[in-house]
Amino acid sequence: MSRLFGTDGVRGLANGVLTAELALQLAQAAAVVLGHDRTPDGKRPRAVVARDPRASGEFIAAAVEAGLSSSGIDVYDAGVLPTPAAAYLVADLKADFGVMISASHNPAPDNGIKFFARGGHKLPDEVEDAIEHQLTLEPSRPTGGDVGRIQRFSDAEDRYIVHLLGTLPNRLEGLKVVLDCAHGAASGCSPQVFKDAGAQVYVIGAEPDGLNINDGVGSTHLDELKEAVVAKGADLGIAHDGDADRCLAVDHEGNEVDGDQIMAILALALKESGGLKDDVLVATVMSNLGLKIALRKAGISIRQTAVGDRYVLEEMRDGGYSLGGEQSGHVIFSDFATTGDGVLTGLQIAAQVARTGKTLKELATCMTKLPQVMINVKGVDKTRAATDQGVASAVAAAESELGDTGRVLLRPSGTEPLVRVMVEAADMATAQRICEELAAVVKNRLAIPAELTV
Structure with missing residues (x-):
């Protein structure tokens, strides 16, 4: 089973990958992992929830807030705010954690959920893994006065x-x-x-x-x-x-x-x-x-x-x-x-x-940008990019030619079967030529057999 959390939270097509049900379950899981016991003065754990203005953010925010409050978390609904504002407010309020509902630069049909730990910091992988594991367990279900409350955070933007x-x-x-x-x-x-x-x-x-x-x-x-x-x-x-x-x-x-x-x-x-x-x-x-x-x-x-x-x-x-x-x-x-x-x-x-x-x-003008060319080489076995000797030899030859006037970067994609080849050089023609030569070597050396791509 693939990991639910990507490089920046859980993201996908709203009502496709990211459903209201999943949003509620993620919130319930996060409440267990990120929520702490009542404070010494008896107050419930607190979370800040914000979103960008996507239409789907309305129902996803409602599901998240329902999941949190039903798990005993008091919710500050900050409405539409930038992601960094949500992070700042978590720290400013000394809240236990925060939730931002956004798909950043993605088109409107997409959406996402990301969590901030106490202090407004992004979660390390191991905490995201703990939330993902918690999805397989029973959520917390307090009753009576132990359920969380939801209130509008009216001065969030002003702060x-x-x-x-x-x-x-x-x-x-x-x-x-x-x-x-x-x-x-x-x-x-x-x-x-x-x-x-x-x-x-x-x-x-x-x-x-x-x-x-x-x-x-x-x-x-x-x-x-x-x-x-x-x-x-x-x-x-x-x-x-x-x-x-x-x-x-x-x-x-x-x-x-x-x-x-x-x-x-x-x-x-x-x-x-x-x-x-x-x-x-x-x-x-x-x-x-x-x-x-x-x-x-x-x-x-x-x-x-x-x-x-x-x-x-x-x-x-x-x-x-x-x-x-x-x-x-x-x-x-x-x-x-x-x-x-x-x-x-x-x-x-x-x-x-x-x-x-x-x-x-x-x-x-304090810096001069070197010409930079990048080619995405598709249909290759990206797992061998770092170990193939033919690719390594081609990279070494390119680096020798460029010397101190440029550089080469081969980077397997984190989500697709492709390798990104990037070359910088003192002039565009050199960058383009070397990048195309390296891309051809990667394609020839790492190509996935046709019968395995069907």
Whole structure:
């Protein structure tokens, strides 16, 4: 039986994979694993529940809250909020755990359930496994005064906004900012906090109807934001995804500024202010080599992790590091958050533009992105990618040719029978050629026989 939890909670087609029944059962299981006994003053365990604005989030939230309260957990229903807001509120309320209902950047028909432990931290694999095992056991069924109660968390968004404003190193007066909220969970709080911080704000993608989340807008669809920034004569644009745990940016000319460039800008700013712990940035193996080269010149080293913000978070917690993230725009400030926060990241980028008087385009020149090509090689035995000698020899030859001017990364997919081949080089033609050559070797060496693919 395959593992129910993926890289970021339980996710799938709402009412297909993720049913109301499964949501209720997951909540009951989580109540046993994450809920603690009554406090010394006799209070029941508490959980924060939030969701993004997908239509299916309404019935899934109802099922989750029913499962929790029927298992003796008091529930704070925080309504529609970004994922990082839910994590923050778990810590702020000193709740026992939290539940976020969202499928992030996925289309509207999908949904997901992720849990936060006490303090707003993501769950380690062993705790997710314990919840999954608990699904096979009887749930807790208290009666009478031991059942949990559900109450609306009416000031949840206000608390989160006050928290975000408290992270700013300086105000944003004089800046024109376009926000693309992906018709998602940040549609209310992101425009409000930027206005409160002093910026002149223009907003797109902030009219969620339950079905339009991430539909042609947000961090995975930047064209509308680019056009809006140029048309409004704005200083920059900020794009969130559906649950606002990531942020990409656009400069005043409409050029994309990705997560690597954002991390470079913020790492340099934190080092300058003395806030970059041990002069270390934590990033995944997918981050552009140009990031490492630029930061090395500034005396900043990079700790690399596997792909996934959970691995970035683990490395940051283990080393006590202050900044980390992914090329996709998950950026984590451990001084202010326990997970990636797109609104927080957007504020910090805007603050640097305001503080320095430089354009975002100028700030982004602190690193030069090397051309990067990736090919997904399908229909191969990904389990042999790390051990096949022919593949290893081809990789070694490519690395020898690239030297210090590029790199090679072969990575088996976590969910599909394919291997991702990624090559960076000093020029696009070289990256394309070497990537295609390696992809051909992987295809020939690791191909699954036709009779086994039927």
